[in-house]
Amino acid sequence: MTRTFVVGALLLSGSMLAQTTPAVYQDASQPAAVRAHDIVSRMTVEEKAAQLEDWATAIPRLGVPDYQTWSEALHGVANSGYATVFPQAIGMGATWDPALLHRVGDIISTEGRSKFNQAQRENNHRIFYGLTFWSPNINIFRDPRWGRGQETYGEDPFLTGKMGVAFIEGVQGDDPDHPKAVATSKHFAVHSGPESTRHTANVDVSPRDLEETYLPAFRTTVIDGHVKSVMCAYNAVDGMSACANTMLLKEHLRDAWGFKGFVVSDCAAIMDVTNGHHNAPDILHAAVISIKAGTDLSCSIWAPGFNTLADAVKQNVVSEDLLTQAAERLYTARFQLGMFDKPGMNPNDKIPFTETASEPHREVALKAAQETMVLLKNTGALPLKRETQSIAVVGPTAALLTSLEGNYNGVSVNAVYPVDGIMKQFPGAAIHYAQGATLATGFSVPVPRTVFGEGLKTEYFADADWTGRPVVERIEKDIQHDWRDAAPVPEIQTHDYSVRWTGMLSVPAPGKYTFVVQGGEGFPYSPNEVYSFAVDGKVLGEGSMTGSKLDMGNFKMAPGASPSAPPIMKGPKPLRIEMTFEDTKPHAFEMKYSHSGDLAGGGTTLRWEAPASGQLQEAVAAANASDVVVAFVGLSPQLEGEEMPVKMDGFNGGDRTSIALPKSQQDLLEAVAATGKPVIVVSLTGSALAMTWAKEHAAAVIQAWYPGVEGGTAIAQTLAGENNPAGRLPLTFYASVDDLPAFADYTLKNRTYRYYSGKPLWGFGYGLSYTTFKYGPVQLSSASVKAGDPVTATVAVTNSGGVAGDEVVEAYVKTPQKGGPIHSLAGFKRVHLAPGESQNVAVEIPARSFSSVDDAGARSILAGSYKLSIGGAQPGETTSKSEVSFTMNGTMTLPK
Numbered sequence: 010m011t012r013t014f015v016v017g018a019l020l021l022s023g024s025m026l027a028q029t030t031p032a033v034y035q036d037a038s039q040p041a042a043v044r045a046h047d048i049v050s051r052m053t054v055e056e057k058a059a060q061l062e063d064w065a066t067a068i069p070r071l072g073v074p075d076y077q078t079w080s081e082a083l084h085g086v087a088n089s090g091y092a093t094v095f096p097q098a099i100g101m102g103a104t105w106d107p108a109l110l111h112r113v114g115d116i117i118s119t120e121g122r123s124k125f126n127q128a129q130r131e132n133n134h135r136i137f138y139g140l141t142f143w144s145p146n147i148n149i150f151r152d153p154r155w156g157r158g159q160e161t162y163g164e165d166p167f168l169t170g171k172m173g174v175a176f177i178e179g180v181q182g183d184d185p186d187h188p189k190a191v192a193t194s195k196h197f198a199v200h201s202g203p204e205s206t207r208h209t210a211n212v213d214v215s216p217r218d219l220e221e222t223y224l225p226a227f228r229t230t231v232i233d234g235h236v237k238s239v240m241c242a243y244n245a246v247d248g249m250s251a252c253a254n255t256m257l258l259k260e261h262l263r264d265a266w267g268f269k270g271f272v273v274s275d276c277a278a279i280m281d282v283t284n285g286h287h288n289a290p291d292i293l294h295a296a297v298i299s300i301k302a303g304t305d306l307s308c309s310i311w312a313p314g315f316n317t318l319a320d321a322v323k324q325n326v327v328s329e330d331l332l333t334q335a336a337e338r339l340y341t342a343r344f345q346l347g348m349f350d351k352p353g354m355n356p357n358d359k360i361p362f363t364e365t366a367s368e369p370h371r372e373v374a375l376k377a378a379q380e381t382m383v384l385l386k387n388t389g390a391l392p393l394k395r396e397t398q399s400i401a402v403v404g405p406t407a408a409l410l411t412s413l414e415g416n417y418n419g420v421s422v423n424a425v426y427p428v429d430g431i432m433k434q435f436p437g438a439a440i441h442y443a444q445g446a447t448l449a450t451g452f453s454v455p456v457p458r459t460v461f462g463e464g465l466k467t468e469y470f471a472d473a474d475w476t477g478r479p480v481v482e483r484i485e486k487d488i489q490h491d492w493r494d495a496a497p498v499p500e501i502q503t504h505d506y507s508v509r510w511t512g513m514l515s516v517p518a519p520g521k522y523t524f525v526v527q528g529g530e531g532f533p534y535s536p537n538e539v540y541s542f543a544v545d546g547k548v549l550g551e552g553s554m555t556g557s558k559l560d561m562g563n564f565k566m567a568p569g570a571s572p573s574a575p576p577i578m579k580g581p582k583p584l585r586i587e588m589t590f591e592d593t594k595p596h597a598f599e600m601k602y603s604h605s606g607d608l609a610g611g612g613t614t615l616r617w618e619a620p621a622s623g624q625l626q627e628a629v630a631a632a633n634a635s636d637v638v639v640a641f642v643g644l645s646p647q648l649e650g651e652e653m654p655v656k657m658d659g660f661n662g663g664d665r666t667s668i669a670l671p672k673s674q675q676d677l678l679e680a681v682a683a684t685g686k687p688v689i690v691v692s693l694t695g696s697a698l699a700m701t702w703a704k705e706h707a708a709a710v711i712q713a714w715y716p717g718v719e720g721g722t723a724i725a726q727t728l729a730g731e732n733n734p735a736g737r738l739p740l741t742f743y744a745s746v747d748d749l750p751a752f753a754d755y756t757l758k759n760r761t762y763r764y765y766s767g768k769p770l771w772g773f774g775y776g777l778s779y780t781t782f783k784y785g786p787v788q789l790s791s792a793s794v795k796a797g798d799p800v801t802a803t804v805a806v807t808n809s810g811g812v813a814g815d816e817v818v819e820a821y822v823k824t825p826q827k828g829g830p831i832h833s834l835a836g837f838k839r840v841h842l843a844p845g846e847s848q849n850v851a852v853e854i855p856a857r858s859f860s861s862v863d864d865a866g867a868r869s870i871l872a873g874s875y876k877l878s879i880g881g882a883q884p885g886e887t888t889s890k891s892e893v894s895f896t897m898n899g900t901m902t903l904p905k
Contacts, residue, residue, distance in 0.1 A: 160695075
């Protein structure tokens with residue numbers, strides 16, 4: 010009996026000890042990798058496999074909640090409600106200002122933390138509310154036809170690497186063991202279009218192009234930026250899917266570069282391993298060869314992926330050790346982020362929700378937009394004279410929300426349209442606004458404010474059926490709203506709401522009009538959206554804006570998806586209403602919109618396709634009534650972007666088949682120019698347009714990109730001279746694609762500034778100022794340069810003009826390699842100089858910038874004569890420069 014008592018006491022004592030002593034993974038004092046190893050060791054093989062999915066399921070017995078790894082933050086926290094919307098990535102590339110981009114990245118992770126903290130308080134574990142951001146996109150923008158080039162920092166691997174590191178360090182923070190968020194370098198690798206074939210395309214890239222152009226930025230972000238995550242691409246390289254490619258994931262990423270973080274597949278890319286590239290007979294074997302190659306996490310959406318690996322282990326097709334390794338890499342990141350610590354232990358837990366879209370962050374967005382502005386031409390028309398009495402503001406991007414926000418974006422708060430920025434900047438001038446044209450023939454654009462006269466009475470209701478008293482009444486100029494995962498007005502505290510717009514509608518000319526009612530973007534959920542459209546008291550269209558079929562391009566839904574994934578969503582259904590107007594008299598107008606069900610999505614835009622002649626007449630009338638014309642042209646992320654169902658003249662699936670300014674907009678420019686008034690062209694795009702007419706005939710040309718929430722303010726300040734533009738092109742602006750290789754050909758021959766033998770409209774690194782700069786002689790840190798040594802080049806830069814401004818000091822190297830690049834960017838620095846001020850600018854040039862890559866892909870520094878050119882643009886495109894030749898002593902072989 011005594012013996013029984015002792016054993017029972019020991020059992021009780023052991024039980025109490027187990028209850029009071031935390032497991033290793035619960036001990037916040039332990040290193041993240043140790044905690045990850047402990048918690049994964051407690052998982053079954055099925056649980057491990059489930060954690061290797063984007064929709065990772067909960068493990069209640071271990072205190073593990075479900076987690077959605079997928080969050081976006083390309084130029085602001087995306088798809089999770091209001092956020093500070095910075096300029097699109099290509100615009101940030103045009104700033105040539107890593108310090109500014111670091112600040113932007115820091116703000117993004119602050120807002121990401123504020124959203125995550127709020128989501129945790131609300132028990133919200135949904136997609137886009139996590140801390141693992143799938144940004145930046147550091148692919149090389151090798152061809153202007155690629156629709157996703159807007160997401161990159163341009164065509165140069167050195168600039169891309171520097172900007173990528175700045176963004177990553179801003180997002181992740183200064184403490185690698187306790188990051189604010191996780192950044193992801195994507196898409197690894199050799200991925201830059203075409204969108205229509207990205208799930209099936211194989212890229213046979215030369216060893217030289219691979220090492221010389223496509224991989225360096227990834228190497229830089231891993232080795233210098235210490236990025237914690239890398240995303241593998243859809244396409245295959247040398248016959249093997251990028252997500253199952255040992256040459257990329259093992260030989261380069263893990264072995265040569267020492268990457269310690271986790272690799273995530275692009276969404277549905279594991280399905281592509283079998284369905285697109287046929288590297289495996291089914292999804293189970295596709296998952297096996299992918300995890301063996303080094304992919305740790307499958308983004309599978311509504312299809313099976315790495316969750317099939319539990320069966321693969323049981324079938325002895327793969328070792329459980331690989332699942333363990335992948336899970337530990339994922340959990341190391343989650344422990345570093347503090348996801349399993351008590352609330353308040355991590356200083357980032359204290360970041361309040363009020364940080365999101367705050368005024369101080371908006372000020373940085375304005376600064377960023379100012380720095381993105383690239384002045385391409387100026388005959389003296391800019392800055393606009395203070396005594397300008399009247400300004401015609403014409404063009405389809407003058408008041409276009411999507412061309413401010415770009416893609417992969419958050420919801421902006423009171424985005425400033427260019428026309429409104431100009432009105433505020435020039436309060437004494439009469440502003441004559443006309444849309445003037447659509448973006449491209451056959452493509453609808455928002456119905457402009459001029460149609461609605463004094464504006465639309467807008468009533469917001471805190472229910473889904475327009476009942477009761479509206480909580481907000483106000484006048485709105487048009488119907489163009491993005492409310493994804495956000496309340497339309499602060500007074501509404503529910504996800505079920507409705508809006509009614511009433512007023513008068515007057516078309517610019519008699520004729521046939523097609524109105525399009527477009528709903529919000531709810532991916533991957535299916536909120537209920539309902540509309541009603543009436544003219545002169547007659548309802549011409551009403552019903553649901555949600556279709557029954559989701560079009561996801563080449564992605565095929567399949568049974569076996571993660572159980573925590575939502576039901577397959579219903580696709581959007583834009584509604585088209587055709588009307589013929591016999592007159593231009595005002596007609597009574599009413600439109601209603603309702604959002605209910607899921608909190609996702611929200612927002613609506615009333616678009617149209619209008620007779621071109623009537624739109625042109627309005628623009629010409631505005632020009633005739635004005636001293637100067639500011640013509641806003643360009644594109645939209647609804648025309649150029651990721652795998653889109655767009656097929657029309659000049660556009661295909663998100664890419665472009667022509668880089669010319671679309672004919673509708675070219676006709677607009679020529680029509681307003683025919684009035685004899687000076688025309689200033691402002692282009693809002695995510696890529697390069699062949700603006701040949703503008704270069705030859707416009708009084709000035711500004712490239713404004715997709716400039717973010719304060720884009721209109723920055724543009725207006727630039728027109729007024731309050732902001733002296735100093736942006737530089739991060740890619741080549743070609744006159745056409747006629748002398749470029751085929752879009753699907755990934756060769757670099759005659760492509761990008763380093764290899765292009767023709768004369769571009771405007772070259773990489775080009776940009777003007779309202780002042781001028783002069784350069785003194787270049788002084789090198791050493792008269793004798795030894796292979797493997799970095800070089801500091803110092804040059805005196807003087808502002809020789811009459812106004813303060815920034816100069817981007819660009820350093821280009823020409824190596825002795827026969828058949829090597831024409832020259833390559835090797836260093837740069839953006840500096841501010843007052844009128845007459847001179848500054849000795851030191852540009853650090855790393856040893857690797859002097860290296861050459863041979864046809865076998867081997868990188869080395871060659872002995873011989875080198876030329877260094879430092880100036881405000883490429884050597885052949887400016888006289889404001891200084892050059893020096895020097896001899897490199899010895900040779901050195903460099904690692905991958």
